[in-house]
Amino acid sequence: ETGVTQSPTHLIKTRGQQVTLRCSSQSGHNTVSWYQQALGQGPQFIFQYYREEENGRGNFPPRFSGLQFPNYSSELNVNALELDDSALYLCASTASGGARNEQFFGPGTRLTVL
């Protein structure tokens, strides 16, 4: 069974640019969630996708958007990057949409905005 994978591992961008982060969910999981973790903080929920539809969103502006594909992999897109967007971005997958199910996290993508 393959775990959750994310790419790239590290990324450096400049303010105002756009970035796309990718996540492959664990085999058999159809729900993907994205989290932002600033240095020294706990992760903050960005949004969740279930069967290719956004299924919940945290307190993040519209320049944070996402997609989920038929194979349940997912992308996080961030437009007009700001310095405060520098963080570790984590993807988590869950079997089915059930709130009781355990979330499994990928290794994260470290984004640095200069």
Next chain:
Amino acid sequence: KQEVTQIPAALSVPEGENLVLNCSFTDSAIYNLQWFRQDPGKGLTSLLLIQSSQREQTSGRLNASLDKSSGRSTLYIAASQPGDSATYLCAVRSNTGKLIFGQGTTLQVKP
């Protein structure tokens, strides 16, 4: 609004000591609570998941308890080892499915 707090923020203990990490949450209407381990610069590793109907879960040297009515959970680590050094995060799962995290407890176990 659900808020999750972890105390202490940092902890340093000698090897072999038993220790307790604390997590509290303000809204008892949770689906479950999950404890994670995070090594520096890495992703999250799930340690234990406690459903709202359960009182505790055990895995090896780890034991997690949940008291929904008081909004508290504890993670007990027995016979701590240097390899246990990491940040430990607790997170509660709301009925919307999202996880709400505490800020974590950074543990250092000295040889």
